[in-house]
Amino acid sequence: MIGCVLMKFVVAGRVxxxxxxxxxxxxxxxxxxxxxxxxxxxRGWIGKCxxxxxxxxxxxxTLWFGYSVRAYNSLPDPSWFxxxxxxxxxxxxxWLYYPYPGLILMAVSLVSLIMLFPSTLVRVFAIKxxxxxxxxxxxxxxxxxLYTLTIxxxxxxxxxxxxxxxxxxLSTHHKFYLPLMHFMxxxxxxxxxxSVFGLYKRWDVIVNKPFSPAHAAFVFPCLxxxxxxxxxxxxxxxxxxxxxxxxxxxxxxxxxMFFLVGGTIICFVFxxxxxxxxxxxTQIQVESPEEQPPAPNETHVAGAVGLGExxxxxxxxxxxxxxxxxxxALVRRRRGLQDGRGAFVRSRNLTAVGFEPLLSLAELQDxxxxxxxxxxxxxxxxxxxxHSAIPGIDFGSDLASLGSGSYGRAHVFDxxxxxxxxxxxxxxxxxxxxxxxxxxxxRISLARxxxxxxxxxxxxxxxxxxxxxA
Numbered sequence: 189m190i191g192c193v194l195m196k197f198v199v200a201g202r203v204x205x206x207x208x209x210x211x212x213x214x215x216x217x218x219x220x221x222x223x224x225x226x227x228x229x230x231r232g233w234i235g236k237c238x239x240x241x242x243x244x245x246x247x248x249x250t251l252w253f254g255y256s257v258r259a260y261n262s263l264p265d266p267s268w269f270x271x272x273x274x275x276x277x278x279x280x281x282x283w284l285y286y287p288y289p290g291l292i293l294m295a296v297s298l299v300s301l302i303m304l305f306p307s308t309l310v311r312v313f314a315i316k317x318x319x320x321x322x323x324x325x326x327x328x329x330x331x332x333x334l335y336t337l338t339i340x341x342x343x344x345x346x347x348x349x350x351x352x353x354x355x356x357x358l359s360t361h362h363k364f365y366l367p368l369m370h371f372m373x374x375x376x377x378x379x380x381x382x383s384v385f386g387l388y389k390r391w392d393v394i395v396n397k398p399f400s401p402a403h404a405a406f407v408f409p410c411l412x413x414x415x416x417x418x419x420x421x422x423x424x425x426x427x428x429x430x431x432x433x434x435x436x437x438x439x440x441x442x443x444x445m446f447f448l449v450g451g452t453i454i455c456f457v458f459x460x461x462x463x464x465x466x467x468x469x470t471q472i473q474v475e476s477p478e479e480q481p482p483a484p485n486e487t488h489v490a491g492a493v494g495l496g497e498x499x500x501x502x503x504x505x506x507x508x509x510x511x512x513x514x515x516x517a518l519v520r521r522r523r524g525l526q527d528g529r530g531a532f533v534r535s536r537n538l539t540a541v542g543f544e545p546l547l548s549l550a551e552l553q554d555x556x557x558x559x560x561x562x563x564x565x566x567x568x569x570x571x572x573x574x575h576s577a578i579p580g581i582d583f584g585s586d587l588a589s590l591g592s593g594s595y596g597r598a599h600v601f602d603x604x605x606x607x608x609x610x611x612x613x614x615x616x617x618x619x620x621x622x623x624x625x626x627x628x629x630x631r632i633s634l635a636r637x638x639x640x641x642x643x644x645x646x647x648x649x650x651x652x653x654x655x656x657x658a
Contacts, residue, residue, distance in 0.1 A: 200520040202532060209484065209579040211256045211268075212512040215542040216401075218253075218270030219408060221246040222277040229281035236285055243278040243293065250275055250296065259578045260508040263497040264307040265318050266325035267405075267543045272300040273329050276336030283339050294336050301333045305375070312386045317505045320394035321405035321543050323386025328409040330375035331416035337372065338419045340365055341426070361427045369423040376416055383409070399461055400539030400546070401469065407458050410451030417444040472519050473537050481516040481534045484579075488514065488556050492563045493578055504559045512541040513552050 197204055207213040224242045228235040253271040276297030283290025312323050343357060387394070421440055430436055474480070484490065493507045516536035538546050547555065 200532075203518045203520065206518040208252065209256070210508055210512045210515075211253060211260060211262060212506075212509050212542045212544055213517070214249075214253060214256065215267040215271060216404070217249055218246060218272070218274040219404070221249070222270060222274045222408075225278045225281040229284060239278070239281050239285065243275075243282045243289070246275050246278050247293065247296070250300075256579050257508075260493055260506075261497065262506055262508055263311065264304045265311055265322055266308050266329065267322045268304055268308075269325055269329045269332070272304060273297050273332050275300070276332040279336055280339060290339060294339055297333055297336050301329055305329050305379075309378070309382055312382050314501060316389060317502070318386070318390075319402075319544050320387050320390040321402045321545065323390065324383045325405050325409055325543065326383040326386065327376075327379045328412045330372055330379045331409070331413040334369065334372040334376060334416040335412070335419045337368065338422070340368075341423060358427060362429075366423060366427045369420055373417075373420050376413060376420075380413065394545070397545040398539055399465065401462070402540035402543050402545045403458055404462075405543045407451070407455045410447055410454060414444060414447040414451050417447060469539065472517075472535050474519060474521065474533050474535050481514060481536050483534070484511055484515050487511050489559055492559050504562050505555045507559060509541075509544055510552070510555050510559055512544070513547045514556070517541070 208217070221242050225239050228238040228242075231238075249271055253268070257268065274297075275293050279290050279293030279297055281290075282293060308326060308329070312318060312326055341361060417440070421437075421444060424430060424437070424440070425432075489507050489510050493511060497506055513536075516534050517538055519533055519535050521531050521533060536546070540546055
């Protein structure tokens with residue numbers, strides 16, 4: 189798995205960079221890092237090097253992901269967990285080699301849970317626009333942190349084992365550590381209830397979607413939860429006074445076995461379906477040049493990204509998700525130009541974007557219309573400061589606009605520095621868009637009024653609205 193990702197970065201690194209520009213398409217990368225450390229931890233010096241490297245990459249991903257969701261003005265949902273709370277798995281494996289850096293990553297995971305989990309509980313219940321696979325990831329948040337906190341139950345986490353007083357160690361953990369684990373177990377149950385409720389409310393939608401890579405979101409939360417329950421059972425057996433064979437321990441064992449066996453069956457079935465469809469997913473049929481999706485800075489919703497999301501009930505889908513669906517994925521053709529390297533093109537012949545099942549064209553058009561109608565009523569304000577440069581729109585356009593016949597190195601970081609410096613100085617982020625900002629709402633109003641008079645919704649969306657937000 190690691191080798192395939194490294195090969196992808198060497199052969200088509202711009203595809204990975206393009207994914208990282210949008211928080212929707214970058215969400216699964218944290219899951220890759222979580223799986224990697226679990227596989228390579230304890231594998232000699234090679235495993236140590238891989239674990240340390242992955243921990244560094246995951247920490248950088250957490251920082252970048254925090255910037256991107258702030259730039260897109262997005263609100264928390266469970267798809268954030270692999271890139272943020274998920275750093276708890278690397279924390280445990282890093283602790284095996286370097287205890288104090290592991291404790292730092294554990295703190296990052298715990299703080300992420302405190303900041304995100306209450307918000308995601310409310311939004312999964314209130315916002316039906318959140319997809320079913322994303323809702324199911326809710327299970328993993330408290331489960332990852334509960335497993336991560338097992339670091340605190342180890343003697344070497346704060347003292348030298350040879351100088352340890354066993355009686356004092358057990359007494360201290362019985363007073364402080366065990367109540368913390370009880371509390372985390374309750375949060376895990378809350379997360380399970382939230383996920384089940386979210387899946388129930390969205391069942392009619394997800395059953396009509398084809399099987400896609402987004403369905404991986406139904407696998408890893410179950411196994412992560414089983415892992416957390418096993419860690420909780422270990423804490424109860426070690427530090428509590430509950431006798432073996434008590435109803436609580438029997439019920440806890442049955443609950444653990446349910447998720448362990450059920451999660452394993454789901455993992456096996458979904459893995460078989462995944463590998464059967466993998467050739468079709470990787471051999472993407474590219475559209476003709478005139479039908480290829482637009483770059484992120486040329487989408488219908490490029491100017492509406494600043495609208496973001498709201499805590500109240502909102503009728504529109506997250507602009508980041510709409511933009512990811514409209515741009516599709518960056519694909520490298522097998523054969524291309526005279527230097528033997530394939531050209532980069534965009535395509536929507538996918539089944540998922542990140543953990544989000546791909547919207548159909550009709551669904552995408554409805555979401556674009558809803559989003560632009562909201563922008564017409566409440567135009568987003570242009571932000572100032574370091575977070576105002578939006579990936580893929582305000583910088584990275586050289587990379588984002590790669591299309592048929594394009595190759596060569598994109599100057600992504602030059603654009604990043606320019607955009608951030610504009611934001612810090614209080615100047616315009618993008619002179620072209622700033623000059624047109626005062627005319628955006630008027631153009632959209634005109635385009636929508638023409639559409640209502642009978643010019644055709646599809647033609648209006650593909651021409652007038654494109655020019656309105658260009």
